[in-house]
Amino acid sequence: MRAPGAPSLAFWGMVGRFPIAMRSIGCLMLISAVTGSLGDAGLVAAAMLVSQGVAAPFLGRLADRHSQRRVLLGACLGHAVGMTLLLLAVGLELPLGMMVAAAVLTGCTSVSFTGFMRARWASFVDQRTLRTAYAMESMLDDTIFLLGPLLVTVLSSSVHPAGGLVACAVLTVTGSVFVALHRRSEPAGAQRPGERPRRAIGVPAVWVLMITYAGMGFLFGAIDVTMIAFAEERSAPGLAGVLLALIAVGSLFAGIAYGAVDWRVSQVTLLVFTTSVLTLSAVPLAFAGSLPVMAVLAVVAGVAVSPALIAGSTLLESVAPKGALSEAFSWLNSFGAMGIASGTAVGGRLADVGTSAHAAWAGAAGGLVALVLSLVGQPVLRAGRPAARPAPDMTAAEH
Incomplete structure (x- = not known):
């Protein structure tokens, strides 16, 4: 954390991935509150998670080829659109298929923030402190999974049923933008002239x-x-x-x-x-x-x-x-x-x-x-x- 820029990288990285521990719970609470169906809520949440798991490696590949900055900025814009459509679909009580489609778009534009951050630390610190950086990332993950469910539950139950998902969208966009602008940790391409990088x-x-x-x-x-x-x-x-x-x-x-x-x-x-x-x-x-x-x-x-x-x-x-x-x-x-x-x-x-x-x-x-x-x-x-x-x-x- 003594390295210039390390505290801000750790902080905004934590902000960006806080929704990992919040999206599913927020989705379940909002849809079940509006429709009264926990089954529909579970289906929409599952569609979001599965699409995220499928799309994340391809977004990572794009980041390796075209830079994390471009992918983070483009994906967070698409994510904001997908989340907005999901909130509208639920709020207007559109057919379940519309909710699932919006959830898939939201999931497909959710980068693997944890993976992106670990790639940045590998570029930012030397080998002697890399394990410590990864230990810090793991500790931040534990903190997120301690506080995230509490935060989304309070927002969805005490503020507004959509409060949890709105917070997820704000955190994702904010964290993505500030991490993308953290140029010191931007992973550099390792491709040399005459070489074709392996996948x-x-x-x-x-x-x-x-x-x-x-x-x-x-x-x-x-x-x-x-x-x-x-x-x-x-x-x-x-x-x-x-x-x-x-x-x-x-x-x-x-x-x-x-x-x-x-x-x-x-x-x-x-x-x-x-x-x-x-x-x-x-x-x-x-x-x-x-x-x-x-x-x-x-x-x-x-x-x-x-x-x-x-x-x-x-x-x-x-x-x-x-x-x-x-x-x-x-x-x-x-x-x-x-x-x-x-x-x-x-x-x-x-x-x-x-x-x-x-x-x-x-x-x-x-x-x-x-x-x-x-x-x-x-x-x-x-x-x-x-x-x-x-x-x-x-x-x-x-x-």
Whole structure:
């Protein structure tokens, strides 16, 4: 944070991605309040999330080719239009298809702000402090997921049902503009004359990390369901939010500690270690017998979250093509989000037919997938960053 421009980059980056923890809740609260249908609200929110997950890597690719600044400014304009259309469609009670179409437009213009910020830090700081920068980003993410749901709930319930989504639009546009204008952190293209940059999606090491993140995301989603189902089983559904917040608290403090240590082992080893702890920490959740015990275990389960994500982010920076970091981080976040969605769906189904313990075991299974991938993929991950491919010799081709 001593580097010139670092505080403003961190602040506006946090502003820009605050809506990540707010959009779905704001959408659910607004549409259910206007239409009375939670099913319709869930469909619109899902359309927004799925379209965002699909579009984000392509927006990242555009940022690598044409600069983050152009993509951020163009996308935030499109996002404002999409959000306005969504608010109008809901306010005028237009057919569900119109709401879904507006939600898809909103999602397709939502860049992976988390990925863009990590690409900027990789360009802004040197390798010695990069892990610390990623630790700070992870801590800010935890803070966002602690405060974001509270903020959107207060705005939607106490101010106006549309207040949450309006705040999301304002935060997205404001954060995007100020980050785009932060020229010092703008990732520079790594393409040299005579080279054709590789796409991140074509690098085996990136695929290993993407699937590893999907496994971790599955664990996160299943554990979220575990906490909610456990609280309901104890006739205290209101405490589900407390249990989820305790996971974030454990992750927050673990991120502080992890980022402060100058680790002397390789990033691949750190990824294996953190995914091991992450997987093992999910197992005791299946045996919790009371709310106080589950509260302690929730903090323990959160301890490995930030370190695992930081290790994965740091490793991705070292294996992804230098000129494709925005795309690489966008793919990583999209796979993580798909993992969370899958873990939530599977965990919810298992909790319905069984108990919260079944959802916890599903989470441990997702963590096991991440652990196995981090072990099996070690040779690929240790190979390092791929070189750019030579551009075709057009002169020779003409002759």
